[in-house]
Amino acid sequence: MSGVSIWLPTGSALVLFGLLGMLLASSILRKLLAFNVMGSGIFLLLLALRPPGPDGVADPVAQALIITGIVIAIAATALGVRLARRYFELSGHTELPEDRAATRDD
Amino acid sequence: MLEALTWLLLALAALFFSAGTLGLLRLPDTLSRIHALTKADNLGLGLAALALLLHAESWAAAAQIGLIWLLALAASATSGYLIARRCLLESHGTPASTLGAPPPGAPPT
């Protein structure tokens, strides 16, 4: 039990990093990356709450949920990246107007 | 006998992996780091794969280990080549339009 519980703070910290990244980073791509980090944190929490049984194999339901989540996350990321590319194409900017006032990032 | 051989192979593999990592950390420039990494790591992986091959539970498993090693070898060699190439192009400022063209004087393929 204690071996698994390391992953609860780790997952929470990943969620924190992701949140900070999504709130503070100005570049859209960085926000997408932070979104993925946050998702990974959530997945980690999900699996850490279902520690492996005696045979060492993790909960199949949690595994299936996470696999579904990974695939959805890549779809959302790809959509975001495409929109960011289109936005860059049209405006020449890599960050949204409300973030642009703050600074130039890349 | 088999056991001693396994220990020996694993020890050698560990040595090569550590050498590769050490090289990656300590060598002064990128190209020599590529050199350290691609050579030492592939050898380490090969030795480890050989050690595990001795104890594979079936022929299929043995074949898979062999395939993984070959694939890792190809991947490492190719990426080493690609990365080194980019690195050279960038440091010498060679126009990138020559990228992919055979070097001057190379025999036509």
Add this chain to the structure above:
Amino acid sequence: METLPPTLPLALTLFALLLVLNLALGLLRVLRGPGLTDRLLAAQLLGSTGVALLLTLAALQGWPSLRDVALVFALLGLLAAVAYARLRAEQHRA
């Protein structure tokens, strides 16, 4: 597992621990850079050490699926390097 010689699990465990240590040290280079190239190189180290680690664990724990993960590691490691090299080429030309 029962066919393994008695001291083999110990050897494999030691080897796995050493690989994890290597991995952690290699991460220093990923973090320190300095350039993009060095980081990618270190990520490649992560890939090949990961392959070795997965193969070792597959034998140690008797999970054949871990070898499949190693296979995917080996394949996808190439993709990252190729993407890097090709796209940087693009960038240079522009």
Add this chain to the structure above:
Amino acid sequence: MNATDLLLALALLLLAGSALLARSVQIASVLFIAFGLLLALVWVRLGAPDVALAEAAIGAGVAGALLMLAASEFESRRIGGSRAAGPRLPWPRPQGWRPRWALVLLALACAAVLLLAVLAIEPLAGAATEAVARNLPQSEIAHPVTAVLLSFRAYDTLLEIAVLLVAVVAVQAAPAPPQRALAHDPVLARVAAITVPLALLVALYLLWAGSSRSGGAFQAGAVLAGAVLLARFASLPLDPQSRLTRPPVLALGLALFILIGLVAGALAGAALGYPSGWVKPLVLAIEAALMVSIGATLVALFGGSKTA
């Protein structure tokens, strides 16, 4: 093994943090790839090889390459092509650093609440595992995760495929930025000519393995996409992506899933059920269609088919 866990966890956090703080987005995406690889090892450590397969193929492979591509494109087509020579900071520069402490505090509070909440939950070791194991013989699928994905919770998977289809329709609605053809690299082309067929074989193998152990349509689809992307980067003369990303291929998985779900479900007496004795071929058929569709979807999401 606890020290190993600690080391892995610290390394993971360090990588995530430095990916978010990296000097440029390109570096950030390389760090993200390393993060994905390490996370895959963590999944293995937590006893989830299926997730590790998906993470290695999708998280580290496809997502990393996707971010790297976009970052490279932004970098290369930046107006003027050159940037200020001074050191660039990852976060907003000091003068632009608006007082965002409220946001930081908010995020910290959220994370703290989350941590307290998950610490309060009693970890349920093996509750669902037992339920799945009990019903596994009835589902006639040997691998628990595949049974959950395609039998016990098939609705989830069906809707997931629908979401993927929606995403790809949305992506294709935005016109793809023009891409220049890549230069031919003889070494790369030769290696890719061997690796790409091998990767296709691995995809089929993972699909087949999914019926008895880790693997299945998602992982196979991701490897398939990786193979096609590799072919594209190596500019192999074959051009599979333009045919692969046509609408019928993209919709194949969803269509077949619904069709089999309805027809076989009518025979079995429940939607998305399978008549006994037919489970294995039907599931394999669905998974094969899903693999092709997922692979095509990932390729389409990656860059669209309209490469110049």
